[in-house]
Amino acid sequence: MLKQNRLAALCLGLMFTLLICGCGTQPATQKQEAVSSQILLASTIGPIDAGIVEALETEFQKKTGIVVRHVGAGTGATLKLAESGNFDLVMVHAKSLEEKFVADGFGTKRYDVMYNDFVLVGPSEDPAKVKGEKSISAALKKIKDSNSLFISRGDKSGTHIKELELWKTAGIQSQGSWYRIYEKGAEGNGKTLKYVDEQNAYTIMDRATCIIMKNDIKLQVLVEKDESMLNYISVIPVNPAKFPNVKNVEVMKFVDWVTSEEGQKIIRDFGKDKYGDPLFFPNSPVGKNLK
Secondary structure (H helix, E strand, C coil), X not given: CHHHHHHHHHHHHHCCEEECCCCCCCCHHHHHHHHHCEEEEEEEHHHHHHCHHHHHHHHHHHHHCCEEEEEEECHHHHHHHHCCCCCCEEEECCHHHHHHHHHCCCECCCEEEEEEEEEEEECCCCCCCCCXXXXXXXXXXXXXXCCCCEEECCCCCHHHHHHHHHHXXXXXXXXXXXXXXXCCHHHCHHHHHHHHHHHCCEEEEEHHHHHHCCCCCCCEEEECCCHHHEEEEEEEEECCCCCCCXXXXXXXXXXXXXXXXXXXXXXXXXXXXXXXXXXXXXXXCCHHHCC
């Protein structure tokens, strides 16, 4: 039954982004060996869309022979999927939800892996006059006071949770005709950003998505580098004491590798060649000391 449940988890691609590889035919014994050296990762969508998840999976497989397959969803949905015990590892970016996941016994420990930051983007006309503001709280107040359209992802993803935290810190109720929830926000940052661009509105978005899509949208980065907008991404092994079927040995090999100098250098350099700027920064204890 547990194996059937794990296979069923792979079928969630009908609802989320599911990447499956290695579909060729092979003897039954080889299939069993392949499955035994395979990790199922439930990941927040942003790092998947940016390409860093696939890059890490590819290099890890080259190094160890262990295959990592992933499903993408918002952080809230990702953790809910992992609570079923059908995944081995999660990659997420909402500390409050992560800590609850561990405290409730579903995960073992949070491991810092990487970070980037969120930015406030909006139309070049900037009707709320927020460009150049050093404080995101001041910028959000201007958006509300000017009744300028702000679009939220609204899906309990890490991006949405960060946005809600910023409104709360600013002491602002994000309600009214000026505040709109995107009904397809759960489909990811890319689609949300395109919709915001079409509506000529403001939103909070991770910088990596903005860099990747900079040639496809007219939106401008208007407020950035407020420390409260940092976006920390971590991995959490699913708890083998609660779910004995999880591949904890393989998971810890991945955790050790992705937080090592080798894994952290891949994160440090990812995106530089293609976009001219890094999309993420290493954040493990080793990675923080990389030059």
